[in-house]
Amino acid sequence: MNKKGEIVIIEDDADDRFLLEEVFKSLDYPNKRIYFHDGQDALDYLQKTDNVPFLILSDINMPKLDGFQLRQKLHTDSELQLKCIPYLFFSTAIDQKMVIDAYSVSAQGFFVKQNSFSELEKTIRVIMEYWTRCAAPNNF
Numbered sequence: 001m002n003k004k005g006e007i008v009i010i011e012d013d014a015d016d017r018f019l020l021e022e023v024f025k026s027l028d029y030p031n032k033r034i035y036f037h038d039g040q041d042a043l044d045y046l047q048k049t050d051n052v053p054f055l056i057l058s059d060i061n062m063p064k065l066d067g068f069q070l071r072q073k074l075h076t077d078s079e080l081q082l083k084c085i086p087y088l089f090f091s092t093a094i095d096q097k098m099v100i101d102a103y104s105v106s107a108q109g110f111f112v113k114q115n116s117f118s119e120l121e122k123t124i125r126v127i128m129e130y131w132t133r134c135a136a137p138n139n140f
Contacts, residue, residue, distance in 0.1 A: 001052075001054065001055075001083075001084045001085065001131070001134070001136035002051075002052035002054055003054055004030070004031065004054070005031065005051060005052050005053045006031060006032040006034050006051060006053045006054060007024070007029075007031045007032070007034070007053065007054055007056075007057065008034050008036065008042060008045075008046070008053045008055070008056045008057070009033055009034070009035050009036070009056075009057045009058075010035075010036045010038070010039055010042045010057070010062065010070065011036075011037075011057075011059045011062075011090075012037050012038060012059060012061075012062045012063060013059070016059075016092075016113065017035050019117065019120060020033075020057075020120070020124075021033060023120050023121050023124050027124060027128070029128055031054050034053075037062075037063070038062045038063045038064040038065060039058070039064060039065030039066060039067060039070035040064040040065040040070075041064075042056075042070060043065060043070055043073055043074070046074065046080060046085075047079075047080070052083045052085070053083075053085050054085075054131065055085060055087075055088060055127075055131055056074075056085055056087045056088065057088050057090045057127075058070060058071070058087065058088065058089055058090065059089075059090060060089060060091045060093060060098065060102075061091070067089055067091070068101055068102070068105055071087055071089075071105040071106070071107055072105050074087060075087075075105055075106050084136040084137055086108045086109070086131055086134075087106075087107050087108055088107065088108055088109040088110070088111060088127065089102045089107050089110045089111065090111050090112075091110075091111075091112065092112070094110070098110070111123055111127065
């Protein structure tokens with residue numbers, strides 16, 4: 001895990017991307033954010049870049065490659081596994097089956113997108129604080 005690395009955000013809704021970016025700006029984290037409209041574009045980027053992102057925030061319902069399919073592909077890619085990139089689902093849609101499915105593909109978290117700026121800000125702060133304090137095998 002590269003705590004100074006970029007945050008990969010996979011979100012097909014322009015309003016949600018805008019709100020997330022505003023939250024990250026307000027919290028003033030130094031990590032660059034990179035946005036992708038669908039899972040396939042994110043996968044292509046992650047497989048080609050030498051950068052080691054800090055974490056991935058992924059929506060579930062997206063065109064081309066949904067969040068579950070993307071997580072499965074990343075989880076079975078030995079090169080990407082070595083980068084130890086936390087993969088978190090971030091979705092407005094939630095039910096027990098979705099959460100079970102998320103953890104069955106080894107996601108490190110499942111968060112609900114809040115409607116209010118302040119609640120979304122609290123969630124992003126908790127996520128960032130947790131992962132900046134977390135140790136990973138490639139931190140040594």
